[in-house]
Amino acid sequence: AAAFAPAVRDALQHIQCSIISSDPFNPAxxxxxxxxxxxDFVTLVFFEKLVERISREAPAVSFELLPVDDSPDxxxxxxxxxxxxLPDMFTSSVHSSVALFDEKLVCVGCPTNKQLPQQLTFERYMSxxxxxxxxxxxxxxxIxxxxxxEHGLKRRVEVA
Structure with missing residues (x-):
């Protein structure tokens, strides 16, 4: 019986989400x-922009924001x-997902760094x-x- 516990728990959870909780969500x-x-990146770039709208449309809704975990799925x-x-690399295909936004990767460096040219090439970046x-x-x-x-390249990491 103990061997069936996880499957039964999953089934009950699915039933609760799809049948018992049939009331439509009313944010107000x-x-x-x-x-x-x-x-933290998603918190700053994406979620921060939602907070103002959520506070207007769903004033009593609250959030507990949790950091990336080793087993989020x-x-x-x-x-x-x-x-x-989360980025795809932190999730599995077990749960459905949808892309919320795309972000361009940028390089951040000290403006007084003489090795950092105005136009940074990939070769220079990797060196x-x-x-x-x-x-x-x-x-x-x-990311x-x-x-x-993923492309078989490794940076020279001095501090991690």
Whole structure:
């Protein structure tokens, strides 16, 4: 019986979401708390722009914004979070998803750095030393680093 527990829990959760909760969502009357996993970048670029509109249209709705986790899909599956707003590299195909926005990757550097020319070529970029950020206990790479690794390229990371 214990072996069936996860499957039964998933089935009950699906039933609750699709049948029992048949009331349409009314943002003006809702006082629901939404738990969302999102990156700091998404918080600044995407979510920050929504807050003003949400406060007008759904004044009692609140949010708990959570940092990127090592297993966000599992938290979503268990119902511990309501949404994931993450780059594809942090999610799996188990849950449906939709692109919310596209963002252009840019290089950030010190304006007094003599090695950083006005027009930065890819070759020059790859020859320079880099600071990198990695996420979670599994040290997932940033989008930029992930993209390079997917293409068989590795930056010279001096600080991570």
């Amino acid at each position: 009357r809702s006082d629901r708390l939404f738990r969302i996993i999102l990156s 599992e938290l979503l599956r268990r119902g511990d979070v309501d949404f994931l707003i 320079m030393r880099h600071v990198a950020v990695r996420f979670g206990r599994t040290m997932k790479p940033s 930029g680093e992930w993209f390079l690794l």
